[in-house]
Amino acid sequence: MAKEVEGFKFEQRHGKERVRVARVWKNNQGHHFVVEWRVSISLLSDCLNSYLRDDNSDIVATDTMKNTVYAKAKECSEILSVEDFAILLAKHFTSFYKQVTTAIVKIVEKPWERVNVDGQPHEHGFKLGSEEHTAEAIVQKSGALQLTSGIEGLSLLKTTKSGFEGFIRDKYTVLPETRERMLATEVTALWRYSYESLYSIPQKPLYFTEKYLDVKKVIVDTFFGHPKEGVYSPSVQSTLYQMAKATLNRFPDVASIQLKMPNIHFIPVNLSNKDGPIVKFDDDVYLPTDEPHGSIEASLSRILSKM
Numbered sequence: 256m257a258k259e260v261e262g263f264k265f266e267q268r269h270g271k272e273r274v275r276v277a278r279v280w281k282n283n284q285g286h287h288f289v290v291e292w293r294v295s296i297s298l299l300s301d302c303l304n305s306y307l308r309d310d311n312s313d314i315v316a317t318d319t320m321k322n323t324v325y326a327k328a329k330e331c332s333e334i335l336s337v338e339d340f341a342i343l344l345a346k347h348f349t350s351f352y353k354q355v356t357t358a359i360v361k362i363v364e365k366p367w368e369r370v371n372v373d374g375q376p377h378e379h380g381f382k383l384g385s386e387e388h389t390a391e392a393i394v395q396k397s398g399a400l401q402l403t404s405g406i407e408g409l410s411l412l413k414t415t416k417s418g419f420e421g422f423i424r425d426k427y428t429v430l431p432e433t434r435e436r437m438l439a440t441e442v443t444a445l446w447r448y449s450y451e452s453l454y455s456i457p458q459k460p461l462y463f464t465e466k467y468l469d470v471k472k473v474i475v476d477t478f479f480g481h482p483k484e485g486v487y488s489p490s491v492q493s494t495l496y497q498m499a500k501a502t503l504n505r506f507p508d509v510a511s512i513q514l515k516m517p518n519i520h521f522i523p524v525n526l527s528n529k530d531g532p533i534v535k536f537d538d539d540v541y542l543p544t545d546e547p548h549g550s551i552e553a554s555l556s557r558i559l560s561k562m
């Protein structure tokens with residue numbers, strides 16, 4: 256929302272970043288649930304006087320935004336998805352304050368997972384997993400909605416069924432062609448749901464939590480293939496595309512998906528001295544690296560026919 260101000264184009268927003276909250280729910284059977292969220296809020300609002308005239312009368316204090324996170328977490332008497340909490344907060348800011356036209360709420364959920372002790376799910380014990388679930392809700396005063404979910408830090412590795420051949424060779428190329436290598440990546444996925452209004456989102460409890468787990472499973476299963484045979488990957492690019500396509504084919508309410516898949520290199524180890532070889536690489540000993548890494552990213556969207 257750009258405004259013309261004193262002959263300039265002016266755009267502004269304000270909010271609170273990284274508000275951390277944990278919420279516990281306990282049912283009558285003594286079964287506990289916990290979530291830990293890191294919430295970032297950004298409001299687009301009519302508050303030019305604060306910038307231009309030392310007049311803060313239209314400002315929602317960022318401290319109030321932070322407090323709202325705790326107040327709304329308290330009000331949620333039932334466990335809810337991170338997406339539903341983002342929507343609830345964004346809806347509050349756009350409906351409660353006349354000045355606020357758009358609220359952007361992004362939340363990262365920490366992967367607390369229930370532990371099993373002696374094969375039994377623990378009533379109140381959790382351990383931290385690895386990848387994180389993200390959600391972003393952008394809500395307009397009109398009720399228009401953009402909802403995006405994601406995965407960050409999903410580390411995947413397979414020890415075979417990967418190769419890279421037929422690429423451009425020139426005077427700077429040294430990489431050998433191969434049909435046998437390790438493939439490792441840390442997937443960042445971001446998918447947009449097709450719901451475009453607060454009034455059209457599914458009301459089923461934990462709908463988006465279930466969807467998140469289902470999308471993650473499709474992504475992981477497509478990367479690895481069948482448990483015995485696997486699936487051959489001719490490039491990170493090809494595997495990324497298969498993962499994106501499988502997601503859109505499987506989930507009708509996902510409108511688009513963006514995937515970032517760094518190619519994390521495991522370098523074959525060959526060592527020799529003047530007397531001859533010490534270690535001869537036989538697809539067994541690797542030097543793990545984290546940088547430099549290849550960076551491969553793409554997005555796939557449905558082409559919506561405008562009737």
Ligand SMILES: O=c1[nH]c(=O)c2[nH]c(=O)[nH]c2[nH]1
Pocket residue numbers: 419430489490491492518549
């Ligand atoms: O799957 C790959 N894609 C590339 O674009 C690339 N480039 C490279 O050096 N190795 C690889 N591997």
